[in-house]
Amino acid sequence: MRDLHKKKQRPTSQNRLKKPPKPRKPINFRSIFRKSAKVVCGAALVSLTGFVGYEMYRLIARTTFLRLERIEVSNLKKLSRQEVVALAGVKEGDAMLALRLKSIGEQIAKNPWIAQVKVRRYFPGTLTIEVAEREPVAVVNMGYLYYLDNKGELFKPLTEGDRLDYPVLTGITEEDIAKDPSGSKATLKTTLELIAQLKSRTDFRLDDVSEIHFDKGYGFTIFTASGGVPVKLGNGGFSEKLSRLARIYRDLQPQMSALEYIDLDYSDKIIVKKA
Template sequence: MASRYRIRRHRRGKRLKKQKESWLQRWGSWIGKGILSLATVGSLIFLGFNAYLYFQQSGQLNVGEVRIMGCMNIAESELLDLAKVDFRSNLIHLDLHEVSRRLARHPNVRRDFSGKALIIEVQERVPRALILLDELYLMDSKGEIFKKADLKEKMDFPVLTGLNLAEWKRKEPWAMELLQEAVELLEEMEGRKIFTPREVSEIHLSKKRGLTLYTLKEGVPIRLGWGGYGEKLNRLEKVLPDLRNKLMKVEYLALNYSKKVVVKMKESEKENAPKS
């Protein structure tokens, strides 16, 4: 019995010894990996900091050139004056938010770095129409009014009428809707061969009647109403060739009826106008 007890005790001691050695090996492995990881991270931080100091003090990343791209109507010198980028400054220290703030008067400015050149790409607003409020303003393709019109510049655009400055400043929902309707109409007219925006002198915006065009030469009102401008213009273009020489005798055209064009002749005229 004593012999068996000694054997069991001896075996138990060997198991405990092995377990202890196994735990020590695991802890040693974990500690070793931790030290290695810390050393790696420390080395990377050290190298990164030294690289930052090098580029900060060297002239490798100094602004050597500023290029302005995408300008069509804005002078490059104007944007350079607004940006106020110091050619001696380092790209690391360049405050892009501050540059963007200075250029914020323009719609969009995208920045990109190429070597030692700071490239500023400008997306300009493209005028699509004039709008008469208290004065003439330019409106872009999104229906946004962005600046007063300069009468010295060539502006071959229709004039939007019917709104006043107070309504626009208050962003009256119906006024904003009418501006979007005008944008939709102008987009629909772009690319047409028979009736284009150049043949329109005025687009009147009415809260009750919607849109009414006025032809450039004869000043004939063309009542469009609301929406469906593509189909309405298609109807107009079917009868317009026959009416070209008679427009001076027409009081108005109405396209705000379903599937037809109503031609109202002036009272003094007895001629019949085509309907479709």
């Protein structure tokens, strides 16, 4: 019989043998030098190729067979062809490849009459300049007179020789534009809407108006060309208000000198105030 009281003897653990360290590989300086040399040579080759290409470009640009022979300018209303070419700073005989189209366009666009410009180059010797000029819609009196274009932008102070036969807007100041540019922009665009309404009419027309005045509190007032009578319009609803005025305007014309104002800023009536 087995002696159940006899304890099992644990096997004696044997000492593990330590692995010898791996030998270190020597640094291959020659391989590192070869790789570095390849990188340096590649960079030098790219630089040399760029330099040679640039010099070849300059050489070709100076050759006589790629010279500017013709400058074409689109039809103009305000500016002359000579003015546009002078702004472009180019002349016949210039090297075609040396023309900087973007720079030429930027120079032309500095003129306030220019709304948009496109400059194109056509080999062997043609440069085309397409210009879109600004169209004045009104004159804004802010102490100085400024042209207002059809996008609601003030683009040019009037100088000697500029035309004055446009509707005149008053009531907006340079301080208003500086302090509230978005509000002033909205006012100018509303002015354009009012001018468009007056231009489209055959009864009470734009020619019957001498001035458009804006007041922040009240809105718009137009002054008649005959007698300078103020016609109060307020804000918005111009088409309906002008239609009501047109129904009585011809009858009022003989009395214009005796009128103080006409108030249209009501939905159901017109107030005619005699002086």
